[in-house]
Every structure is written in C-alpha cells, then in structure tokens.
Amino acid sequence: MPFGMIQDFAESGVMPHTAELISQGTFRIMRSSVPEISSVAWSSVITGKNPGQHGIFGFTDLFPGSYKMRFPNFDDLKAPPFWDQWEGQSVIINVPSTYPVSQMNGVLISGFVSIEFEKSVHPKSLVPYLKRLDYRLDVDSQKAHSSMELFLEDLDKTLNARIQAYRYLWDSSNWQTFMLVFTATDRLMHFLWNAYEDAGHKYHNIFLEHFGKIDRTIGEVAGKISDEDLLIIHSDHGFERLDHDVYINYLLMQEGFLQLKDTQNIALDNIDHRTKAFALDPARIYLNQKGMYPCGTVDQAEGREILNQLEKLFSSLRINGRRVIRDIYRKEQLYTGPYIENAPDIVLVGAEGFNLRANIKAEKLSDKGIFDGKHTQDTAFLITRGLSNTAIVPDIPAISDIRAIVEKNRALS
Numbered sequence: 001m002p003f004g005m006i007q008d009f010a011e012s013g014v015m016p017h018t019a020e021l022i023s024q025g026t027f028r029i030m031r032s033s034v035p036e037i038s039s040v041a042w043s044s045v046i047t048g049k050n051p052g053q054h055g056i057f058g059f060t061d062l063f064p065g066s067y068k069m070r071f072p073n074f075d076d077l078k079a080p081p082f083w084d085q086w087e088g089q090s091v092i093i094n095v096p097s098t099y100p101v102s103q104m105n106g107v108l109i110s111g112f113v114s115i116e117f118e119k120s121v122h123p124k125s126l127v128p129y130l131k132r133l134d135y136r137l138d139v140d141s142q143k144a145h146s147s148m149e150l151f152l153e154d155l156d157k158t159l160n161a162r163i164q165a166y167r168y169l170w171d172s173s174n175w176q177t178f179m180l181v182f183t184a185t186d187r188l189m190h191f192l193w194n195a196y197e198d199a200g201h202k203y204h205n206i207f208l209e210h211f212g213k214i215d216r217t218i219g220e221v222a223g224k225i226s227d228e229d230l231l232i233i234h235s236d237h238g239f240e241r242l243d244h245d246v247y248i249n250y251l252l253m254q255e256g257f258l259q260l261k262d263t264q265n266i267a268l269d270n271i272d273h274r275t276k277a278f279a280l281d282p283a284r285i286y287l288n289q290k291g292m293y294p295c296g297t298v299d300q301a302e303g304r305e306i307l308n309q310l311e312k313l314f315s316s317l318r319i320n321g322r323r324v325i326r327d328i329y330r331k332e333q334l335y336t337g338p339y340i341e342n343a344p345d346i347v348l349v350g351a352e353g354f355n356l357r358a359n360i361k362a363e364k365l366s367d368k369g370i371f372d373g374k375h376t377q378d379t380a381f382l383i384t385r386g387l388s389n390t391a392i393v394p395d396i397p398a399i400s401d402i403r404a405i406v407e408k409n410r411a412l413s
C-alpha cells in the first residue's frame with residue numbers, strides 16, 4: 001500500500017482506526033528495497049540487512065555457474081530473522097519468503113511463495129486447526145483471469161481466515177512479538193488499481209471495503225495493546241497505476257547485448273557466447289562474465305565499457321515520448337556485504353507508470369497486460385506508535401531500518 005493511499009483513506013474515512021494511529025504516532029514515507037518486490041523487501045525487514053548481507057536479490061536466481069533458473073526460499077536467507085535473536089516467543093503470520101518454515105521459538109506460518117501446507121506451519125500441531133479454518137496461504141490469483149467475481153470472493157475468504165488465525169494465536173500463545181502481514185492487498189491493487197482511482201468502477205466499493213476490513217483489524221489490535229507496547233504498521237512497497245509493461249530482455253536482444261544460440265529456443269539457458277548482458281525479473285541486469293557463466297566472455301575492462309553503454313541505452317529509452325527508466329543503480333550503490341558477488345550489476349527502477357520485467361519471450365518492447373497496478377520503490381509507508389509516542393524514527397526510513405527502529409525503541413522501554 002502506498003503512502004498516498006493510506007493518507008487518502010485516513011482522510012476520507014475508509015480507514016478511521018488507522019487515521020487515529022497516524023494522529024497519535026509517527027507517520028513516514030519509507031523507501032522500499034531495490035528491486036521493490038516482496039521477497040527482497042521482507043527479507044530486509046526481518047533481518048534488518050541489505051541483500052548483499054541476506055542474499056535474497058529477487059524471486060528468481062540462477063544456479064551457480066549456469067543460466068538455469070531457481071527460486072530462492074527461506075533456506076537461502078543468509079542472515080537470521082529477528083525471531084531467532086530476540087528474547088521470548090514470536091508469532092509470525094504470512095511473511096513472504098519464509099517457506100519452508102524451520103524450528104523457532106513460537107509460531108511461524110509462512111506467506112507466499114508457500115507450496116506444501118505442512119511445510120508452511122510451525123509447530124505442525126497447528127495444521128488441523130488452520131485447515132478447519134480454511135486458512136489460505138495465498139489468494140488464488142489465477143481466478144482473476146477467468147472471473148473477477150470469483151477472485152474477489154477468494155480474496156475475501158483469504159483475508160477472513162487470516163484474521164481468524166491472528167485472533168486465535170493472539171490469545172492462545174504467550175508471545176513477546178506478534179507480526180501479521182496482509183498480502184491480498186497486493187493482488188487487489190495489481191488487478192484492480194482502476195477500481196481505486198475510478199469512483200464509478202464496478203468494484204470501487206469492494207476495493208475500499210477490503211481496506212476497511214483491514215482497518216477494523218488494525219483498530220482491534222490497537223485496542224488490545226498497552227502504552228508499553230510498540231506498534232508498527234508498514235507496507236513493503238508502494239503502488240501506482242500501470243500504463244505499460246516493458247520487457248528488458250527484449251530490449252537487450254534488439255540492441256545486440258543478448259544473443260541466443262538459435263532462435264528456436266527463446267530461453268536464458270540458450271544464451272550464446274556473444275551475449276554481453278541479460279536480465280532477471282523484474283529489471284536486474286547481469287553482465288555475462290567470463291568464469292561466472294558457461295558462455296561468459298565479458299572480462300573486467302569490457303564489463304566497465306558495457307555498463308556505460310547500458311546506462312546510456314536505459315537513460316535514453318522513451319515510449320510515447322515518456323522516459324521509461326527513472327533510476328539506474330550500479331550494484332555498489334545498493335548493496336554491501338559478503339554476497340555482493342551474486343548481485344545484479346545494474347538494477348533499474350521504472351519511471352511512473354512503467355512496469356519493468358525481464359521476460360525473454362516477449363515479442364515486443366512494451367504492451368499492457370492484465371495488471372492495472374504496479375509496485376513503486378519510494379512510496380511505502382511506516383507508522384509507529386508506542387512509548388508515549390516518542391518512537392525514534394529516521395526522516396525517510398529505508399525498509400531495512402525497521403528492525404533497528406524496533407530494537408532501539410524496545411531498548412528505551
């Protein structure tokens with residue numbers, strides 16, 4: 001959820017409980033991770049580290065020494081989550097990229113991408129209860145492709161079961177830290193951003209009501225805690241209207257940076273030795289380095305030259321006269337730590353309305369798919385309340401600061 005939307009809903013009465021918390025606490029715009037996607041953002045929240053330290057750079061990665069795609073999961077997280085380092089029990093519900101769950105002090109129900117239910121719940125003894133609740137690990141987004149009605153029904157059932165699960169665990173365990181994540185909002189904004197902007201849209205009221213229900217849950221939580229407690233509410237990235245999907249690997253192919261052995265097999269593992277660079281989702285650019293990849297030929301000196309050429313290409317890219325790429329980051333600007341060698345060489349952040357994707361199979365530079373909404377890097381939000389409202393928060397916090405904000409303010413209590 002973006003800063004502007006929560007401000008809007010607080011003022012218009014869609015989220016009155018949140019409005020009250022904003023008036024009592026500290027409300028800030030926050031920077032998300034780069035790239036601004038859930039796996040990277042939440043890994044940064046729970047570890048307090050940047051991707052160079054926690055090792056999660058995206059939803060996808062490559063097996064070492066190959067172009068073969070893999071999907072990093074919780075086992076790949078290289079820095080400990082806070083619940084393994086803080087005292088007392090924690091209840092952690094629906095944090096993305098915490099699958100498969102592992103032994104911990106308390107309760108952990110993983111968020112997307114979770115595959116098998118049994119491996120998504122710690123302790124296992126909770127599985128029968130959650131199944132009785134019809135608890136869903138994620139919304140079935142496939143439904144939106146065939147029926148928006150069925151998708152919205154699924155979205156609501158997912159939210160309801162999540163709320164039921166939180167209520168039960170709030171009362172039934174002796175916790176010190178409680179973390180509850182709502183992720184159906186992301187699905188809703190991807191498919192129906194227009195329903196937010198357009199008050200005459202068929203699903204406008206359903207859209208608002210989803211946030212209204214979350215707001216009532218926030219009010220319920222706020223009513224249960226004491227002044228001694230620290231309450232933090234935040235998003236993992238912002239959102240805005242999507243005008244164009246833009247395919248970075250298509251661009252790299254058109255410009256000769258990415259070449260395949262034959263055109264029959266459009267896939268990363270068919271990369272030819274003439275390839276200088278390729279992209280992984282959403283817009284992570286990797287040099288085809290000698291010694292690192294099977295067909296890698298780019299050495300250090302050439303790499304510097306290619307990075308300069310790519311920067312020129314990306315900064316001059318226009319669609320309908322509009323600049324497509326807002327920010328071009330070299331890895332050294334974004335990441336520090338022992339895993340920086342696995343980092344992309346360049347990460348791009350799209351300009352307003354431009355949704356960047358790698359998509360090697362794209363047949364044109366840009367089009368507009370089913371999504372109406374896209375993530376944003378710089379409009380996440382953070383609300384804190386507690387300790388007589390004197391929580392110490394940086395002016396523009398980064399998402400990896402959240403853990404330190406909690407630790408600092410806990411130490412004050």
Ligand SMILES: [Zn+2]
Nearest residue numbers: 186187190375
């Ligand atoms: Zn999303």
